[in-house]
Amino acid sequence: LAGIFRDAKPAWGIPLDYAEMQAAQRVLSRMEKTSKSTKRDRRPTLDELDKLLTHFTERQQRAPHSVPMVRIIIFALFSSRRMEEITRIAWADLDEEHSRILVRDMKHPGQKTGNDVYVDLPPEAMRIVKRQRQEGKNRPEIFPYSTDAIGAAFTRACKVLEIADLHFHDLRHEAVSRLFELGNSIPHVAAVSGHRSWASLQRYTQIRAKGDKFADWPWLDRACQ
Secondary structure, rough: OOHHHHHHHHHHOOOOOOHHHHHHHHHHHHOOOOOOOOOOOOOOOOOHHHHHHHHHHHHHOOOOOOHHHHHHHHHHHHOOOOHHHHHHHEEHHHHHHHHHEOOOOOOOOOOOOOOOEEEEEEHHHHHHHHHHHHOOOOOEEEEOOOOOHHHHHHHHHHHOOOOOOOOOOHHHHHHHHHHHOHHHHHHHHHHHOOOOHHHHHHHHHHHHOOOOOOOOHHHHHHHHH
């Protein structure tokens, strides 16, 4: 609403008073009715991931042409890519020699388009990409599926499995957290996550757990069979 009030008169000639909106914002802030959103710290447990991936494996067996949610979830877990980015990545954007991909129009608060960024692909994520290539699909995208289909499938599965308060975007938080648990530096993690500001990653430096909780995890091998 603040953006509409700010731009209404100069952009569209609609006589909205931006000063009134600013005054309202100040009052609401003083009354503690508004504040910055809290950062989510939700991470999926191994048990929750096992339930989800078992669910989608069984769905794939019943409907072979459905979205391969197992590979998409695992790719998100290790690459830290957002859902919208996953569906946009093209084969032409893959630099296999240097284990990286070009993410086009990466989300950025001050730049809506043209924010194309190369990010490193961890070896686990690259394995999923190579498995996708074996499918032989004549599509320009590595994951030629819609965000609507992926998001709806994930949300529906969580509801069916009674997994509370888990969002697809939480997989990105899991991926970044894991990279720090492996002992990686902020610059290395940023090269994977695509964060421009290292300050955005400062909260992860408080992570005390060490090691790789996916060390003996069977699902990566299963997804690449």
